[in-house]
Amino acid sequence: MRTVVYQHPQALENISTHYCPGCTHGIAHRLIAEVIDELGIQEQTILVAPVGCAVFAYDYFTVDGVEAAHGRAPAMATGIKRSLPDRIVFTYQGDGDLAAIGTAEIIHAAARGENITTIFINNAIYGMTGGQMAPTSLPDQRTTSSPFGRNPAIAGNPIRMTELIAAIEGSAYVVRRSLHNVREIRKAKKAIKTAFRVQQAGLGFAMVELLSACPTNWGLSAPDALKWVEEHMVPYYPLGDYKVLDAVKALEDRE
Amino acid sequence: MTVQLLKGNVAIAEAAVRAGLEAYFGYPITPQTELLEHLSGRMVELGRVFVQAESEVAAINMVYGAACTGVRAMTSSSSPGVSLMQEGLSYIAASEVPCVVVDMMRGGPGLGNIQPSQADYFQVTRSAGHGDYHPIVLAPASVQEAIDLTFLAFDLADKYRHVVLLVGDGLIGQMMEPAEMPEMRPIRPRPDWAITGARGRSKHVITSINLTAEENEAANRRIQARLAVIRAHEQRSVEHYIEGARVLVIGFGTAGRVAQSAVKMAREAGIPVGLFRPVTLWPFPEDRLRALVDDGVEAIVVVEMNAGQMLEDVRLVVGREMPIALHSRLGGAVPLPEDILKDIVTVAQKLGLAGPETVR
Ligand SMILES: Cc1ncc(C[n+]2csc(CCOP(=O)(O)OP(=O)(O)O)c2C)c(N)n1
Ligand code: SF4
Numbered sequence: 330m331r332t333v334v335y336q337h338p339q340a341l342e343n344i345s346t347h348y349c350p351g352c353t354h355g356i357a358h359r360l361i362a363e364v365i366d367e368l369g370i371q372e373q374t375i376l377v378a379p380v381g382c383a384v385f386a387y388d389y390f391t392v393d394g395v396e397a398a399h400g401r402a403p404a405m406a407t408g409i410k411r412s413l414p415d416r417i418v419f420t421y422q423g424d425g426d427l428a429a430i431g432t433a434e435i436i437h438a439a440a441r442g443e444n445i446t447t448i449f450i451n452n453a454i455y456g457m458t459g460g461q462m463a464p465t466s467l468p469d470q471r472t473t474s475s476p477f478g479r480n481p482a483i484a485g486n487p488i489r490m491t492e493l494i495a496a497i498e499g500s501a502y503v504v505r506r507s508l509h510n511v512r513e514i515r516k517a518k519k520a521i522k523t524a525f526r527v528q529q530a531g532l533g534f535a536m537v538e539l540l541s542a543c544p545t546n547w548g549l550s551a552p553d554a555l556k557w558v559e560e561h562m563v564p565y566y567p568l569g570d571y572k573v574l575d576a577v578k579a580l581e582d583r584e
Numbered sequence: 585m586t587v588q589l590l591k592g593n594v595a596i597a598e599a600a601v602r603a604g605l606e607a608y609f610g611y612p613i614t615p616q617t618e619l620l621e622h623l624s625g626r627m628v629e630l631g632r633v634f635v636q637a638e639s640e641v642a643a644i645n646m647v648y649g650a651a652c653t654g655v656r657a658m659t660s661s662s663s664p665g666v667s668l669m670q671e672g673l674s675y676i677a678a679s680e681v682p683c684v685v686v687d688m689m690r691g692g693p694g695l696g697n698i699q700p701s702q703a704d705y706f707q708v709t710r711s712a713g714h715g716d717y718h719p720i721v722l723a724p725a726s727v728q729e730a731i732d733l734t735f736l737a738f739d740l741a742d743k744y745r746h747v748v749l750l751v752g753d754g755l756i757g758q759m760m761e762p763a764e765m766p767e768m769r770p771i772r773p774r775p776d777w778a779i780t781g782a783r784g785r786s787k788h789v790i791t792s793i794n795l796t797a798e799e800n801e802a803a804n805r806r807i808q809a810r811l812a813v814i815r816a817h818e819q820r821s822v823e824h825y826i827e828g829a830r831v832l833v834i835g836f837g838t839a840g841r842v843a844q845s846a847v848k849m850a851r852e853a854g855i856p857v858g859l860f861r862p863v864t865l866w867p868f869p870e871d872r873l874r875a876l877v878d879d880g881v882e883a884i885v886v887v888e889m890n891a892g893q894m895l896e897d898v899r900l901v902v903g904r905e906m907p908i909a910l911h912s913r914l915g916g917a918v919p920l921p922e923d924i925l926k927d928i929v930t931v932a933q934k935l936g937l938a939g940p941e942t943v944r
Binding site: 371372373374375377378384385387388390391392393394395396397398401404405406407408409410411412413416417433434437441 | 606607609633635637638639641642643645646647648649650651652653655657671672675679779780781782783784787788789790791792793
C-alpha cells in the first residue's frame with residue numbers, strides 16, 4: 330500500500346515564490362491553500378491581496394484575486410462580499426497593512442461583523458520597504474527607522490490587534506497562532522480552517538493572526554529568526570483564542 | 585414618465601437606482617447627504633447593497649471591491665470627501681473597472697463652507713489621484729440634466745471601464761425642479777471580466793501593479809489610447825442664443841445656468857452674445873468650442889465659481905490672442921446675472937458691439 334506524504338495543493342500555483350529563504354509567508358500560503366482544498370472552495374474563493382511582501386499573493390493562489398491599496402483590503406473585501414454574498418472572501422495582510430495604514434478599515438469591518446476571513450501576518454516589521462518599524466515592532470527592537478531600538482516614549486507602544494479586535498462586537502472568531510515550529514504550524518492550520526468555516530456558516534468576522542519571521546530584515550538566519558519569534562514575539566503576543574463565539578465552538582465540535 | 589417636483593440630490597439617487605445601481609457605499613457630508621439617505625432606504629427595499637462606510641477612504645475602496653465583481657457601483661461625496669477618495673479613484677482607473685462618483689462641490693480649500701462652488705475643477709478633471717489619467721467628468725445644470733447624466737454616467741463607465749464623476753454643487757443638489765424620472769431599467773448581466781470565483785474558468789486577477797517600467801508603460805499606453813477614444817467621441821456641450829454670437833460666455837453647471845440669464849438680458853439689449861456650456865468637463869468640448877470661435881467669436885467671458893480653473897482649458901482651445909474676461913466668484917459665492925451682464929457689456933463695448941448707454 331502507498332501513502333501520500335506530499336502533494337502540491339490544488340489551490341496553490343506550481344511556481345516558486347519571490348519570498349526570501351526562511352520567510353514564513355510561504356508557510357502561511359501553503360496552509361491557506363491546503364484549507365481551501367480540504368473545504369473544496371477553490372472555485373468560489375476570492376483573495377484580496379495586500380500591499381507588503383505578499384503583494385503578489387494573487388500570483389500564487391489558483392483563485393480569483395484582487396489587489397487592494399495599502400491597508401484597504403477589508404474595505405475592498407466588504408464591497409466584494411456584499412456584492413457576492415455566497416462566495417468566500419479573504420484578506421491576507423501584514424502588520425503595516427492591517428495595524429498601521431489600515432487600522433480603521435479592519436476595525437470597522439470587524440464591527441460590522443463583515444462575513445469575511447482575515448489572515449494577519451505579524452512579523453513585527455515592514456518587510457517590503459526594507460525593515461522599518463511597524464506598529465507591532467517590540468520595545469527595544471532595532472529597525473531601520475528605530476536605529477536605537479524602539480523607544481515607546483518616542484515611538485509609541487506596540488499594538489496587540491488580536492486583543493483589540495476580539496473586544497469588538499461583530500467579531501466571531503479571533504485567535505493568535507505562530508509559525509515558528511511544526512506544532513504551532515499545525516495549530517495555525519486548524520485555526521485558518523475554522524476561520525474559513527466561520528465564513529461559510531455566515532457567523533461574522535474571523536481573523537487569524539500568525540506570528541511570522543522576517544529573517545531578511547531582522548538580520549538573522551532562518552533558524553535564528555524562528556527562535557526570535559518564539560523567544561521575543563510569543564511572550565509579547567501570547568498565543569491563544571481571544572474570541573470564539575459559541576456558534577463557532579459548535580462548528581469546531583462538529584469537526 | 586410623469587413630471588414630478590424633485591430635489592437634485594434625491595433625483596440623482598433615484599436615477600442611479602433606476603439606471604441599475606446595485607451597490608452604494610458612502611459617508612455623510614453636506615451638501616449631498618440626501619443622496620446617501622435616499623439610497624439607505626431604496627437600496628435595502630430593493631434587496632441591493634447599501635453600506636454607510638467609516639470614511640470616504642473606505643467608501644471608495646468598497647466601491648472598488650464591488651466594481652471588481654461586475655456590479656454597477658457608486659459613491660457620492662463633497663469636496664473634502666472627494667479629496668479622501670483620490671487614492672481609490674487612482675487604483676480603480678488603473679484597474680480598468682467602471683465606477684460612478686458624485687461630487688457635490690462646496691467652498692474650499694480646507695473645511696471651507698457648504699455653499700455652492702466649482703473649486704474642484706482641477707481635482708476632478710486633471711487626474712483625480714496620482715498617475716497619468718483623466719476621469720470622465722459630467723456637469724449638469726438642472727435637476728433634469730442631473731437625472732439624464734446619471735444614466736449616462738453608468739453607461740459611459742461600463743462602456744469604457746473607467747471612472748466617471750458627476751459634479752454639481754449645493755445649488756444643483758438642494759434645488760427642487762420639475763423633472764421626468766425614467767422607468768426602472770433591468771439590472772444588466774455581470775461582464776465576463778468580473779471577479780466572481782473561478783468556477784468553470786481560469787482565475788481572474790484585477791491588479792494595478794506593473795513592476796517593470798516597460799509593463800507599466802504599456803498599461804499606461806492602453807489607458808491613454810482609451811482616453812483618446814473618449815476624447816474623440818464623448819465631448820458634450822449645450823448652447824443658448826448662439827446664432828451670430830461674437831461674444832461667447834462660457835460656464836458650466838450652476839455658473840453656466842446663471843450666465844444663461846445674463847446672456848438672455850444682453851441679447852435683449854441687442855448684444856450679439858451666446859452661451860456655451862460644457863457638459864463634459866473632461867473631455868473638454870474643445871471641437872465644438874473651436875468651431876464656434878472659427879465662426880466669428882471675437883471675445884470670451886468665462887464665468888466660474890472658482891479662480892478661473894476651466895479658463896485654462898478654454899485658453900488651450902482658443903489660443904493666446906483671444907481676449908478672455910473672467911467673471912469669478914470664490915469660496916461658495918454664486919455669481920449674479922446682473923454682474924455677469926456688466927462684464928458682457930464691457931467686453932462688447934470694447935469690440936464696438938454695444939454703445940455706452942446699452943445697459944443702465
Ligand atoms: C499608501 C502607501 N503608503 C506606503 C506604501 C509603502 N509600503 C509598501 S509595503 C509597506 C509596509 C508593508 O509592511 P507589512 O504590511 O508589515 O508587510 P510585510 O512587507 O512585512 O509582509 C509600505 C509602508 C504604499 N505602498 N502605499
Ligand atoms: S523581506 Fe521579510 S517578510 Fe518580506 S519576503 Fe523577505 S523575509 Fe519575508
